[in-house]
Amino acid sequence: MANEFQTNLVRNFCIIAHIDHGKSTLADRILEYTGALSDREMSDQVLDQMDLERERGITIKLQVVRLNYTALDGNTYILNLIDTPGHVDFNYEVSRSLAACEGALLVIDAAQGIEAQTLANVYLALEHDLEIIPVINKIDLPSADPEGVKKQIEDVIGLDASDAILASAKTGQGTQEILEAIVKKVKPPSGLVDAPLSALIFDSKFDSYKGAIPYVRVMDGQLKPGMKVRMMNTGKTAEVTDVGVFTPAPKTVDKLSAGEVGYLAASIKNVADTRVGDTVTDAANPTPYPLPGYRKATSMVFCGLYPVENNAYGDLKDALEKLQLNDASLIFEPETSVALGFGFRCGFLGLLHMEIIKERLEREYNLDLLITAPSVSYRASKTNGEVVTVDNPVNLPEANTLAFVEEPYVKATIMVPSEFIGSIMELTQERRGVFINMEYITPTRVMMLYDLPLSEIIYDFFDQLKSRTKGYASLDYELAGYQKAELVKLDILVNDAIVDALSCIVHKDKAYHRGKALVTKLRSLIPRQLFEVPIQATIGSRVIARESVKALRKNVIEKCYGGDISRKRKLLEKQKEGKKRMKQVGSVEIPQEAFMAVLEID
């Protein structure tokens, strides 16, 4: 059976790394080395396909590619590389990739050493029982210290670093050793080809012609066109029309067998029918055991998304549904705002995730969107014993019915050169952080652990952390329960009416400062109207800050332009366009940026 698929020649692996440690470049080298792409097709960071990813130099979406590698032992192996995002917001995507693999390359920058996310990623990989291959990257840098990094790997992570591969994704050094290590150390998949089909959906994508396309890792059995399959969780059945692998371009194959990674198309129209984490099985001969899936994505940040033009609500809904198929961590449900009309309350993994979703909706779906101030999910206990989850400040119960409010906390790991310990203490104190522990990981670097309110780190904490440590600090965090806090709802009144979309929940001690900063910012963002517009910040019925936007006095084209009327008309059309992009709230026109003002203060 020469052509029969041999599981022992398959390796499924991913690359995990702290952001900027060279993961995508290393993936490029591996693709190049194995000839997956011709030179002509090779562009930098091949796996970062989205414009946004290239522009920002980060990986947002996980990507899959199948490689053929002829090893020194003479066998040709199939290597499935699952690229993963590096930003802390996207840990969830990392955990999904891990579930589809048997091994992981742990890439560490030879000059930077272990960072907060390196650790978080290692723990995730160990949880999934993966073989970890340490790769010390960027050894071509003058400041590279491979021996020091090896020691860190052993001391801090507890992995044997004697076999750590020294590599430079820039020069290509070490690429072959990495591929050999994958073949030798990573276990082949253990699935049974003869068992009933069970395949894990680890990602999916929407194609306008083929419908929903789940990306799967086949654990047992085989997946072939013509089969009738069932999604065990949703119960949806469909007939498989096409299966394929990623070269990285999608390529149809006869079948996908146990141990393989690929995609399936089955004319699945409804995006909700193929949930990431679900198990695909043979409808005629189902497996009795659904795969464990993985922990659900936890939304950290919530905000309202509204179309600028009310009639685009349907388009926004469609776009969100399609994006959700690509990004299972995005959640949304309809909500209405007095100020903004119909929209959606959306949950995100973090602020970066939120920005990216907004940008993708605007770019890929050509929508004009308003986004309200981000909020975390609070837990409000009422005096009658009822507990409500509040992810929109508007829903915080009235003060007189409220017993107490709890807010989500995170356990934050910060790694930083020891000279910045003071700066970190200062910053975390400003953010209501509680110090837990500090450990020297090398004589000059420390790992600091803090309990911090999530609401204090979602805005600009990371930027502050970077700027106060000359860029040296790294951060990772995970949710760590709820704690009681003295929180109040801060309302903003524009022209004497509450604009619900501008309300936020803040700590009592910070309310005054926040209110003042917010109204000042709003005054500068809201253009003059035909009448004076008062802007107030209130807590309950108490006004804590007040500003006003003076009435518009002058908006006229005086010049004649020698009869060039077209120029006048164009100026007017431009002004009209500008007005269209504003949201009419009561009788006041508020620009989109105003709703994000809360992000730009402090």
Next chain:
Amino acid sequence: MSFTSLYVHIPFCLSKCNYCDFISFPADLQDKRFGEYLKLLKKELLLRTEKKKDLLGGLSTIYFGGGTPSLLAAEDLAVFLRFVLALANDPQAQRIEEITIEVNPATVDLEKLTLLRQAGFNRISIGVQSFSDPMLEQMGRRHTAGDGKKTVALAKEAGFDNISLDLIYSLPEQDMQNWHDQLQTAVALDCQHISLYGLTLSAETVWGIAHEHGRLILPDEDLCADMQQFASQFFQDNGYVHYEIANYAKQGYHSRHNCAYWQRCYYLGIGVNASSCYGNVRWRNFDTLKDYENAVCNGISTIAQEEHLTEEQVLSESVFLGLRMMRGIAIKEWNARYQCDLEQYFFDAITQNIKRGLLQEADETLSLTEKGIPLANEVFVDFV
């Protein structure tokens, strides 16, 4: 096909002012390109009238604008004007009511002005812009306040009895006191017409760039509005009628030529970058001397851009242009001309703006209110 008005663009200036975004090229007095340029203008007119003999048969205003038309020799301008009048079949300028020339101070003397007057120009628009020497210098103007005043006196002496002044307000670091003084001076000159422009900066001008980088401090919106309001009242107190958003005139001395624009009359613009309008078509000539020259010399179209307006665009233009005149739009006349019901067609825009106190309707006429004048764009956008 016949035009009501003719605009002749002279795109030369001694130097570019720091705030100017019009098409103009630096030139010296007696620049030898002037003669060439006048030949091109003649040729453009001939090319146009060749095809349509009666093109200028209904002409009632002519306007020489720039640039600085007064850089050209009076004799040459006179010859050219005679040529135009002949083409318009009105050699004695009996039908043509108004012939204006723009003049910059310090580019004319009594002799030149007298020749111009004799040639048939009956209205003169003087670009004094300001009566403050430091401001003129900062603006990059090549004349002093004294030159401005003197030019007015010379124009009167040369026999002009329809003189207009251009004034710019909201200049860098200008305050109310300075503005009062300027207005006093302007009114004391007792001209028939004053055009009043608030400084507006385009990005690509010297001042535009300086402003963007914070090197140029301009009066804020409130002061700017106060200046305009004060000037408006001041002129009216001194016998001028506010007849258009930016224009004031003694009774009967409104600019016929500019009113033609606001009434959507049909006009022909000749020369570099000149704009024209006929029916629902607007077009603009090439904006470089080279392209323009090339087109004229080869007898091909001089038009760089041509726009065919939709019916809706024509209607909306007629309103935002018509409302620029303080007397407003005579509704019945408009309805008859455009075969449309103004109040019905623009129902929302009209009602909303009346409600906001920016528009008023009385005696079958729709016009801007006092409050609506400085906020005219707020009204106009509802009509585009």
